[in-house]
Structure formats: C-alpha cells, structure tokens
Amino acid sequence: MKRFTLQTSTRNEMLDILADVQDALDSLLSDAEGASGAALVYCPHTTAAITVNENYDPDVKVDMLAKLSREIPKEDGYHHAEGNSDSHLKSSLVGTSELVPVENGRIALGRWQGLLFCEFDGPRQREVWVSFLRS
Amino acid sequence: MKRFTLQTSTRNEMLDILADVQDALDSLLSDAEGASGAALVYCPHTTAAITVNENYDPDVKVDMLAKLSREIPKEDGYHHAEGNSDSHLKSSLVGTSELVPVENGRIALGRWQGLLFCEFDGPRQREVWVSFLRS
Amino acid sequence: MKRFTLQTSTRNEMLDILADVQDALDSLLSDAEGASGAALVYCPHTTAAITVNENYDPDVKVDMLAKLSREIPKEDGYHHAEGNSDSHLKSSLVGTSELVPVENGRIALGRWQGLLFCEFDGPRQREVWVSFLRS
Numbered sequence: 001m002k003r004f005t006l007q008t009s010t011r012n013e014m015l016d017i018l019a020d021v022q023d024a025l026d027s028l029l030s031d032a033e034g035a036s037g038a039a040l041v042y043c044p045h046t047t048a049a050i051t052v053n054e055n056y057d058p059d060v061k062v063d064m065l066a067k068l069s070r071e072i073p074k075e076d077g078y079h080h081a082e083g084n085s086d087s088h089l090k091s092s093l094v095g096t097s098e099l100v101p102v103e104n105g106r107i108a109l110g111r112w113q114g115l116l117f118c119e120f121d122g123p124r125q126r127e128v129w130v131s132f133l134r135s
Numbered sequence: 136m137k138r139f140t141l142q143t144s145t146r147n148e149m150l151d152i153l154a155d156v157q158d159a160l161d162s163l164l165s166d167a168e169g170a171s172g173a174a175l176v177y178c179p180h181t182t183a184a185i186t187v188n189e190n191y192d193p194d195v196k197v198d199m200l201a202k203l204s205r206e207i208p209k210e211d212g213y214h215h216a217e218g219n220s221d222s223h224l225k226s227s228l229v230g231t232s233e234l235v236p237v238e239n240g241r242i243a244l245g246r247w248q249g250l251l252f253c254e255f256d257g258p259r260q261r262e263v264w265v266s267f268l269r270s
Numbered sequence: 271m272k273r274f275t276l277q278t279s280t281r282n283e284m285l286d287i288l289a290d291v292q293d294a295l296d297s298l299l300s301d302a303e304g305a306s307g308a309a310l311v312y313c314p315h316t317t318a319a320i321t322v323n324e325n326y327d328p329d330v331k332v333d334m335l336a337k338l339s340r341e342i343p344k345e346d347g348y349h350h351a352e353g354n355s356d357s358h359l360k361s362s363l364v365g366t367s368e369l370v371p372v373e374n375g376r377i378a379l380g381r382w383q384g385l386l387f388c389e390f391d392g393p394r395q396r397e398v399w400v401s402f403l404r405s
Contacts, residue, residue: 001306001371001373001378001405028405036136036266037266037268038175038266038268040308040369040371042369042370042371043380044379044380044381044383045380045382045383046322046323046324046330046380046382046383051227051231052181052227052231052232053181053223053226053227053231054223057215057216057217059213059214059215059216059220060181060220060223062214063213063214063215063220063223063224064220064224067207067211067213067220067224068224071206071341072337078329078333078337079329079332079333080327080329080330080332080333081327081329082327085329085330085333085334085337088323088324088330088333088334089333089334089337089338092321092322092334092364093228093363093364094227094228095230095365096321096322096323096368096383097322097368097369097370098231098232099175099177099232099234099369100177100232101136101175101177101264101266103136108136108264109179110178110179110180110181110262111179112180112181113179113180113181113231127380129371129378131306131307131308131371131405132405133268133307133308133403133404133405134268134269134404134405135136135163135266135267135268135269171271171401172401172403173310173401173403186362186366187316187362187366187367188316188358188361188362188366189358192350192351192352194348194349194351194355195316195350195355195358197349197350198348198349198350198355198358198359199355199359199362202342202346202348202355202359203359228363229362229363230365233366233367234310234312234367234369235312235367236271236310236312236399236401238271243271243399244314245313245314245315245316245397246314247315247316248314248315248316248366268403269403269404270271270401270402270403270404
C-alpha cells in the first residue's frame, strides 16, 4: 500500500487526485508495463469520500456539492457533539473508496471521468491510501 | 478487462446485466472451473451507475428510480449547462462500480440480488467494463 | 470465501463487524503474516448494506440512521407490495459492499473508522461474505 497526503481548502470540495494516484500506483508496480488489475483508492477518514465523476466542467462539482448540502445541511437536529454528522452521512453515501481498472500499469477511466477526493468537513490535511490488486 | 455495450431506452432505467457480466467473465477465465476472487463491474460513464439490488419484483426498481428523481429532480437551480447535474449526482450516490464475489468461475450473489446497470441520462448506448481479481 | 451470520435487533441499525470480518479473513489466510491486498466485505441481502464510518461516538450512527429515515421514510407512495422500498433504496445508496485494505494479514482502517453492517429492514438473521484479494 502507498499513502499520500493532500490539503483541502474549504468545508466542501472535490479535488482531482488522478495524477497522485497514478504516481502511487507506479511506485507499487515494478512490472508496470504489464500489470493489469485494479487500484483501490481508499479514504481513511470518516468525513470525506472518494468518487468518480466528471472532471471537465467544474460546474458539475459545484452543483453536486451544493445539492448534497441542501439535502444534508450542517444543522438538522443532530446529536453528535462534534457538529459534523452531515459530513459523516455524506461520506457513507458517496463512499469511502473507489476501485478503478488498471491496464498495462495505467488507471483506465472513461473519457469524461475524473478521480475525485471529496472533502466534507474541511479544510484539513488528508490521506489517500492506494493498493494494487492483480487480475 | 472485457468490455460490452448495452442500449438504454429511457432517461432513468435499471437493467439486469448479470448474464452479460458472466459472459464477459467467462471469456476472461481460462481456468473457469477453479477461479475464485471477485469481478469488478465498472461503468465508464459519469451519468450512469452500477448497483446490486432486488431483481424479482419490478416495482422495486420503479420505486427506487421514482424516489431518487423526487429527491434529485432534473431542474433544481443547477449551473452545469448540459442540464444533467441530477444524473451526475445520482451516479456518485449509487456508485460507478460494484465488486461481486466469484466462486469456481461463477458470480455469487445473494438469493434475491440482481446486478443492475442504472441509466440516469438516457436513452444512450453505454459500455460496461468487467475485470477479474484473484483471491 | 468465508461466510458468517449475525442477528439484528431492530428495523434500522448499524453494527460493528470488524472483529468478525478479521476472524473470517484469518481463516482464509494460511500465510497470514505476509498477506497484503484487500478484503471484500459483501452483504448478500437487498435491504441491508455495508459501510465504513465512525464507530467511536455512538451518536454518529444514531444521526445517520435518523437522517436517512427522514429523507427516505418507510411510507412514500411506493408500489412494491412488500412495503420496504425504503430499505432497498437505502441499500443501494449506502452500498452492498466495502473493499478495505489488508496489510500483513490485518485489516487496515483509518484511526476513527469502523466497519459497519447496516440493517435497514430488521430485525433479521443476516449473512456477511468475506473474500481476500491479493496485491
């Protein structure tokens, strides 16, 4: 497993991490030319998530984050004293990890897909863990 | 990795793809009798998703799609000019892929489970990518 | 693959299953000391789910379950005669499985993360299926 860190800058944010994940994968693969399988991109935090979605028009990320926050607002009669139950729920709904195909050592995404770290309780320093699984 | 295509027929739809995924898996496995691990069923699109859910009573799919569209309607003050931010958000919430167990070369699901391609911005021609990961 | 059962006690509930999943993984790994990769934790039911989230303050689970039920109530004009379409939708949104990293035979989670079975239509006896995938 390979770990890297990133710094988020606001409470709710989606950051493209594809290049960082590919770098982590490269360092895991000695036989990079031929390796095929999948990369597990794992978020070890409970108020953030990983997703795959459009990374071309930035308005898509803006719209998704805004709609999520309208449906799951920060204040909603929660009990958790830390005041971030909204962040925990967003994390479980979007999901803690993504598993993406790897062909010949390269992460294979669809044409419009980006690999996005979702911050739901920032700004914070965060980690991403990358594992390679063999076909 | 093995790819196959499917054609969806309406804007929101769930289609059973288990037989197609098993066919793709068969073509990946030369040692089908003994192979165990998991199959990654991956959607390379940003306005569709993959899920596992009931495929017995068709009303379950009807209810899930209708409720999703009531909570995440097509028009909701979005900025994205293409007019399908609802589809992108549904995709990230339901999820881009499923990883399902494989035993002796066969996909192993629970008794009532089906493997469903979720169209959220159809009708379109779509692809599904299948990878096998070894135990 | 290794299966284990659990008994839930109410309609909506999140139960920590990390120790059970580690036990299942131990029984799958003969070379436990060295095995690295990932564990697929799979729910073979269509009205339950698996998630990774905080398992420290129990209020987080209470808040997540209550908010989910406010947004996706049991009665909401559904057609499915069995009366649990809410449970099916929660299952697809939270997700049927989690894939978690394994290092040296041990499941590796973030500091505050727990591995949670989510019951959305209990009480019932449920199964969890665990597979190990190699790096």
